[in-house]
Amino acid sequence: MDAFPNRLYMEIQRHGTADEEKTEQAFLDLAFKYNVPLVATNEVFFATPDMFEAHDALLCIKDKTHVIVNDRRRLNPEYYFKSPDEMKKLFEDLPEAIENTVNIAKRCGFMVEFQPPALPIYPDCEPVGDDIQKAREEMYDKIRNYLTDDPKTGKTVQEQLDSRTLGELQEAVTVQKRARAGLVKRLEVHVFTPDMTDEDKKQAGQKYYDRLEYELSVIIKMKFSGYFLIVSDFIAWSKAHGIPVGPGRGSGAGSVVAWSLTITDLDPLRFNLLFERFLNPERVNMPDFDVDFCQTRRGET
Known part of the structure; x- marks a missing residue:
C-alpha cells in the first residue's frame, strides 16, 4: 500500500465459479481491514453467452484435448462482455466497486507521442572513402x-x-x-x-x-x-x-x-x-x- 498510495484496489470478479465464491469474502475482509477500495471487473473471452460452446471448442483445440474430457481447462457462459446495467445488477450490493471502475478509467490518461518510423540503416550501401x-x-x-x-x-x-x-x-x-x-x-x-x-x-x-x-x-x-x-x-x-x-x-x-x-x-x-x-x-x-x-x-x- 505504501508503494502505491491511493492507487491500490482490491479486484472482485463474479463469474459464478467455485473459487470466486470461496475467496470473495476473504478479499472483502482484507479490503475493509486495510481500507483498500474495491473495484468490480469482468474477464471477457467472448461477446455473448451463446458463443460459449464455440469458445470452449477453441480452448480444446488449443490445449489439444476434447470437449468430453472433464479434467481440462474450462470457463462458463458468464465470461461474456456484460453491459453496464448487467454489471451494476451483479454488484448491486457493492456499488462502490462499480463506481471505482469509472474512477480508474478517469485516471488513465495517456497520449501516444508520434514517433517517426525507426528502421535499421541498410548495411550494403555504396561505400565511402576516409574523407x-x-x-x-x-x-x-x-x-x-x-x-x-x-x-x-x-x-x-x-x-x-x-x-x-x-x-x-x-x-x-x-x-x-x-x-x-x-x-x-x-x-x-x-x-x-x-x-x-x-x-x-x-x-x-x-x-x-x-x-x-x-x-x-x-x-x-x-x-x-x-x-x-x-x-x-x-x-x-x-x-x-x-x-x-x-x-x-x-x-x-x-x-x-x-x-x-x-x-x-x-x-x-x-x-x-x-x-x-x-x-x-x-x-x-x-x-x-x-x-x-x-x-x-x-x-x-
Whole structure:
C-alpha cells in the first residue's frame, strides 16, 4: 500500500465459479481491514453467452484435448462482455466497486507521442572513402535536386542535407543508383522490342525515366530509401534461394522504383497504376509492400 498510495484496489470478479465464491469474502475482509477500495471487473473471452460452446471448442483445440474430457481447462457462459446495467445488477450490493471502475478509467490518461518510423540503416550501401566530409558533399550533389525547401519545417535544402546521417545519405544514393540500373534492365526485357531504333527506345523509355525520377524524389525526401532497399534485399535473397515470391499486390505494385528493384514484377505504366496510392508527401504512415511468399518456405525468409 505504501508503494502505491491511493492507487491500490482490491479486484472482485463474479463469474459464478467455485473459487470466486470461496475467496470473495476473504478479499472483502482484507479490503475493509486495510481500507483498500474495491473495484468490480469482468474477464471477457467472448461477446455473448451463446458463443460459449464455440469458445470452449477453441480452448480444446488449443490445449489439444476434447470437449468430453472433464479434467481440462474450462470457463462458463458468464465470461461474456456484460453491459453496464448487467454489471451494476451483479454488484448491486457493492456499488462502490462499480463506481471505482469509472474512477480508474478517469485516471488513465495517456497520449501516444508520434514517433517517426525507426528502421535499421541498410548495411550494403555504396561505400565511402576516409574523407567523410568529401563523401557527404559528393552525395549531396547526387540527391540535391530531389529536395526542395520545406515550408513546414522552414528548412532549406542544404539544412535538410546537413541534418541527414551518413547512413541516410548512403541509402539515398544507393537506391538511386540501383533503381536507375534496374530500370535499364527492365526496359530491355519488357518494353523494348528488337525492331526498335535507338530513337524509338528513347521515346518509349522516357516516360519510365520521368516516373522513376519523380518517385525517387518522393522516396528520398521522405527518407524511405532504406525501406525500399531492405525489401528489395530479402526478396532478391528469396528468389536466389528458389523461394517463390508473388509478382506484386496492393498499392506497392504502382511503383516504378519497386519494379526496377525487382520488389514487384508488374510494369506500373503498362497497367496505368498510380504511385501516389502507395506513397506521397501527404502520407504520414510508412509505406507497406504486400509480399506473398511460398507458404511452405516463407519461414526461411
